[in-house]
Amino acid sequence: MENSRRPLLEVSGLSKSYPDFQLQDVRFQLPAGTIMGFLGRNGAGKSTTMKAIMDLVKRDDGDIRILGMSMPKEEVAVKEQVGYVGDTPLLNNAWTMERTLNFARHFYPNWDQDAVEQNLAYFDIPRDKKISELSKGMKVKASLILAMAHQPKLLLLDEPTSGLDPVVRTEVLELLLDFVQDESRGVLFSSHITSDVEKIADLVTVIDDGKIFISEDKESLLDRYRRIVIPGSGEKEAVDSPLLFNCQATMGGYVGYTNRFQQFQGEATGDWHSERLTLEELFVLLTGRKED
């Protein structure tokens, strides 16, 4: 009972130092039944965080728990419950898909051959072609099939849709949505394609310069942050509100942003209106201006 209430993934105090980059005190939680979009600019620390979760890079400090189990102490048991797709497909180019699956299946007690067959058909992946003969999109799909073949509870996907055409991206996103229909599962999905994250994520975590900037529910985040437009005829006092930041004069008045929209709504006077931001706009705003 206690296990069912526990987050699928808990990352706390994760840090890792490289000569020219530091991951600092990374912490977030992924509850079961959710998809978390992990956003960050190139070099922000997304892949390092993902690799540290999988113990592909050794962290300097911090604690990682998956299904309540500690990584890397319970590495084998944890990895039976995790599917990982890296930013580069981890498939042997000289092998066929058939051989890759035949090799991997022996490591997992939960291997589901029916699901494999279903996904091979869904993605139209040939079994007998060498991986080297597959297109980039097919390799990503093949990696996903492999990562999901043992019915993992947690999927860690590092930029899985980067470089894919819109049709393949949609197929991948649909598969992920289908995956979390089982509410005991979850997905951590790193990307800098914010539209993909906006489509499927329930939670958004933003990392910038090795630090977690925000980690919360996507809808509440998009509700909290608003663009405030004050027409030229409007009250100038609104512009001076401490609840606004990045205020700029425009041709027709002023534009600013707030991260406490409800409070602003209650306090602001005069003529103004708000606009909901897209996740991409919010991402640019957040990573362009670091605020508390």
Place this chain on the structure above:
Amino acid sequence: MWLLIRRELEGKDSSDFGQLRGYLPLGIIVALSIYLFGPRVTGLLDVGKINSFLSILGVILVLGSLSERLEKDDANYQMTFLQTLPVRKSQIVHAKFLNILFLCALMFVVLYIFISLNRWMNGVWMLAPWTELYAFMSFLLFLSAVTLFFYFKLGYQRIQWVFLLSLLIWGGAFMLIGSIMQYARFPVHPSLSLIISLILYFISWGMAVRKVNIKGIPDEFGSDYSSGD
């Protein structure tokens, strides 16, 4: 564990030891060459030179196999892939070291057979000390030990200098042992260099496991030390 060892043993394109079948024609060619170039037919090579040739061929085959496997693994991110499977990192190290130990043992037996064949076909059959075989096998083990340790410490892209360094160290050590054997008042068995290499191999194995448990397996393409994304 067996699956990991089997992955190491299998050829890059074939399954079920298919590549071993490919060595059969090579074996027949070598056996014929021993006979044709030996003292009984053309006399181009004496028995000792043929033994050296066979030993060098064996060393090249095993080192070639090791080098090819490490290169292919690196190119295909296979160390990373294996780490995503529910296995301990130490098992990945064990599989690599066991594979080379198995190949060395196999090559020892194969060379033993061919050297015996050479002596038998060329009419000098006798139980002499198998100095050359021991020397080549010890070189093979020493080089493998150093290569694998640095592979797990630095990654494939940073071990190109290892071969030269190992050759120099082993050459120096072999000359030292040779001198000891020549001037020692007590008899030194020629297998000593092989035993020393074997001990070094196990030490290297243990150190590689320890390193991997503490620091992990280096990223492929040497990106371990670059800044992360």
